[in-house]
Amino acid sequence: xxxxxxxxxxxxxxxxxxxxxxxxxxxxxxxxxxxxxxxxxxxxxxxxxxxxxxxxxxxxxxxxxxxxxxxxxxxxxxxxxxxxxxxxxxxxxxxxxxxxxxxxxxxxxxxxxxxxxxxxxxxxxxxxxxxxxxxxxxxxxxxxxxxxxxxxxxxxxxxxxxxxxxxxxxxxxxxxxxxxxxxxxxxxxxxxxxxxxxxxxxxxxxxxxxxxxxxxxxxxxxxxxxxxxxxxxxxxxxxxxxxxxxxxxxxxxxxxxxxxxxxxxxxxxxxxxxxxxxxxxxxxxxxxxxxxxxxxxxxxxxxxxxxxxxxxxxxxxxxxxxxxxxxxxxxxxxxxxxxxxxxxxxxxxxxxxxxxxxxxxxxxxxxxxxxxxxxxxxxxxxxxxxxxxxxxxxxxxxxxxxxxxxxxxxxxxxxxxxxxxxxxxxxxxxxxxxxxxxxxxxxxxxxxxxxxxxxxxxxxxxxxxxxxxxxxxxxxxxxxxxxxxxxxxxxxxxxxxxxxxxxxxxxx
Numbered sequence: 001x002x003x004x005x006x007x008x009x010x011x012x013x014x015x016x017x018x019x020x021x022x023x024x025x026x027x028x029x030x031x032x033x034x035x036x037x038x039x040x041x042x043x044x045x046x047x048x049x050x051x052x053x054x055x056x057x058x059x060x061x062x063x064x065x066x067x068x069x070x071x072x073x074x075x076x077x078x079x080x081x082x083x084x085x086x087x088x089x090x091x092x093x094x095x096x097x098x099x100x101x102x103x104x105x106x107x108x109x110x111x112x113x114x115x116x117x118x119x120x121x122x123x124x125x126x127x128x129x130x131x132x133x134x135x136x137x138x139x140x141x142x143x144x145x146x147x148x149x150x151x152x153x154x155x156x157x158x159x160x161x162x163x164x165x166x167x168x169x170x171x172x173x174x175x176x177x178x179x180x181x182x183x184x185x186x187x188x189x190x191x192x193x194x195x196x197x198x199x200x201x202x203x204x205x206x207x208x209x210x211x212x213x214x215x216x217x218x219x220x221x222x223x224x225x226x227x228x229x230x231x232x233x234x235x236x237x238x239x240x241x242x243x244x245x246x247x248x249x250x251x252x253x254x255x256x257x258x259x260x261x262x263x264x265x266x267x268x269x270x271x272x273x274x275x276x277x278x279x280x281x282x283x284x285x286x287x288x289x290x291x292x293x294x295x296x297x298x299x300x301x302x303x304x305x306x307x308x309x310x311x312x313x314x315x316x317x318x319x320x321x322x323x324x325x326x327x328x329x330x331x332x333x334x335x336x337x338x339x340x341x342x343x344x345x346x347x348x349x350x351x352x353x354x355x356x357x358x359x360x361x362x363x364x365x366x367x368x369x370x371x372x373x374x375x376x377x378x379x380x381x382x383x384x385x386x387x388x389x390x391x392x393x394x395x396x397x398x399x400x401x402x403x404x405x406x407x408x409x410x411x412x413x414x415x416x417x418x419x420x421x422x423x424x425x426x427x428x429x430x431x432x433x434x435x436x437x438x439x440x441x442x443x444x445x446x447x448x449x450x451x452x453x454x455x456x457x458x459x460x461x462x463x464x465x466x467x468x469x470x471x472x473x474x475x476x477x478x479x480x481x482x483x484x485x486x487x488x489x490x491x492x493x494x495x496x497x498x499x500x501x502x503x504x505x506x507x508x
Contacts, residue, residue: 004146005095008104012091015108016084023080023122026344028072030380033123036075037383037416040065042436049212051219051435051507056165057126070420079128083121086301087111089135093305096142097272102315102324103308106331110255110304113335116247116297118342119376126167127294133163134173134298138275141177142302145186145271150194157198161205168220169295172285174202176278176299184273216439219507223435226508228290233367235293240286243293243363246341248300250360251334254327256300258314259307268313275302292365341374348373348381348477369480382475382482383417386453390418391425393451393470393487406430406445408504410454412437413482418453433504442501447493454485463500465492 043062048055060078068074090111091104099107111117120127137159144152163170181187189195213220235243248256262269263276282299285291315324340346340354352372355361364370371378390407397405407422407430409415415437418430430453431443451470452460460467473485493500 004143005098005100005104007092007095008101011101011105012088012108015091015105015112016087019084019087019112019121020080022118022339022343022345023076023083026122027076027080029344029347030377031383032072032075032380032417032420033125033376034379034383034413034416035125036123037420038412038435039124039416040070040075041412041416041419045436045440047212048208049216049220051439052223053126053167054165054209056162057124057129057167060129061124075124076122079121079124082128082132083117085132086117086121086135089132089139090301090305093135093139093142093302094308096139096146097305097309098268099305099309099312102328103305103312106255106308106311106328107305109328109331109335110249110252110307111301113331113339114248114252114297114300114304115338115342116294116300118339120294120297122343122376123380129166130163130169131298131301133159133166133170135301137163137173137177138302138305141274142272144189145274150189150192153189153192153194153198154201155198157201158205160198161202164202164206165209169298172282172295173278173298175285176281177274179281180274180277183277185271186274219439223507231366231508232290232292233364234290235363237287239363240293241283244296244300246338246360246363247294247297249335249338251331251338252304255307255311255331256303257307258310259303259305262306262310263303266310269306269310272302272306275306279303293363294365342376344377344380348377351377371476371478371480371483373477375479378477378479378482379413382473382478383413384421385475386414386473386482386485387417387421387425387427389471389473390451390453390487391422391427393489394425394427396470397449397489401449404446404448406443406450408432408445408450408452408455409437410434410452411506414453414485433501434506435508438501438505438507442497445497445501447497449489449491452488452490454482455488456486457488460488460490463494463503464490465494466490 039058039061042050042058043065046062064074087108091108094103094107117131120131137156140152140156140159160170160174181190245253260276263273279299283296286295340351346354406428407418409418409430409432411434412432415430415432418427428444431437431445457467468489469486470489471487475483
């Protein structure tokens with residue numbers, strides 16, 4: 001690995017700006033994503049932890065709401081900036097690995113057009129933060145591999161600590177770093193105090209969340225067990241790996257494959273081989289734990305950067321310059337073709353036509369039935385219309401019942417939608433037994449009368465004296481379990497509310 005090259009700022013910064021423009025081009029084409037609705041409610045209940053995620057991204061959202069409000073544009077500002085930062089960091093990483101103009105351009109283009117990166121930075125969630133925190137960790141590691149400055153372990157510890165406070169998958173990154181150190185010449189860093197001081201910083205930052213888990217009986221472990229058993233779609237190792245062809249984009253395949261080969265086999269890539277081991281160890285962990293395919297996306301960034309460096313070196317001959325140009329054209333053209341798979345640039349009917357023409361299918365990450373659209377689009381559709389249906393049901397109740405009525409939702413998307421769109425219709429806040437809503441309790445749920453969303457009659461009959469189907473919400477482009485959605489009015493609990501609430505618990 002050679003010295004760090006100057007950053008090709010006009011090109012890399014220009015591509016980062018293009019990422020911002022592409023984000024805002026489709027930002028309001030669809031509605032809020034299911035998880036965004038949930039995160040907004042989490043932001044009203046600040047804590048050191050939640051059933052299904054650590055607190056960092058929620059704390060940032062709470063601050064954003066306080067300053068900018070909760071409009072869709074305001075909520076999406078952070079993922080837009082993080083997506084642009086990811087493109088910039090790809091170019092910086094290629095420069096740190098010794099890449100010049102071509103390498104930095106290819107790395108930044110590949111990051112810009114990778115469908116997984118575009119999709120995960122298209123809405124607010126911990127995943128957008130995860131991509132950038134992993135990228136920052138890779139940049140610090142690359143600087144250490146180039147300079148040998150042991151004090152960089154302190155900075156890495158800070159980044160990893162923030163990563164743990166954002167998403168527990170940072171543990172995979174830490175496992176990859178540890179394994180990579182043991183398997184490369186950098187194992188000598190294990191004998192120094194700086195690495196262990198950095199690890200101490202990371203664990204100290206993570207400690208408040210661990211204490212929250214202890215105080216609440218380790219709910220995230222229950223959530224993970226249930227998700228693996230009942231939610232995440234099982235996938236054979238070869239299918240998991242094949243799914244990365246779509247996740248990272250077909251046109252990016254030669255880039256990251258070149259990066260993997262360069263790091264593992266080229267003498268010039270030996271010093272940075274740690275990154276290849278991080279990718280391989282992360283892959284092994286995800287396959288063995290039956291995780292979703294997109295969880296591997298953050299580990300690809302060093303391969304894209306190293307791929308740019310490798311191709312720059314291997315094609316650095318006058319006769320091969322035309323191949324460099326063709327490769328850039330391939331990444332751009334191929335990336336543009338698959339952008340509608342990741343970004344909300346097309347209306348649902350047009351998107352369905354485009355998907356059919358491409359012959360590419362986004363691999364399902366969950367066991368639920370798939371609808372006509374990929375889940376990351378389908379989960380942005382129909383929420384406001386669902387709330388309008390509930391409001392019409394609520395308006396039909398006699399005034400005394402309306403005054404006492406509560407709303408029970410079967411999942412956090414439905415509850416979050418009621419709480420976001422409901423105030424403009426005069427609806428009471430919804431409660432749910434799903435994930436952190438369970439910990440927040442039944443709130444204003446009334447034993448006398450409540451509206452139940454998304455439950456089946458057999459779910460409610462054992463608990464209520466009467467259950468009446470009041471309406472059905474239909475949304476053909478939403479996920480199937482959110483279309484033909486039954487909305488019941490239930491009256492008279494047969495069991496105490498506290499007991500019924502315990503049975504409503506659903507960590508998944």
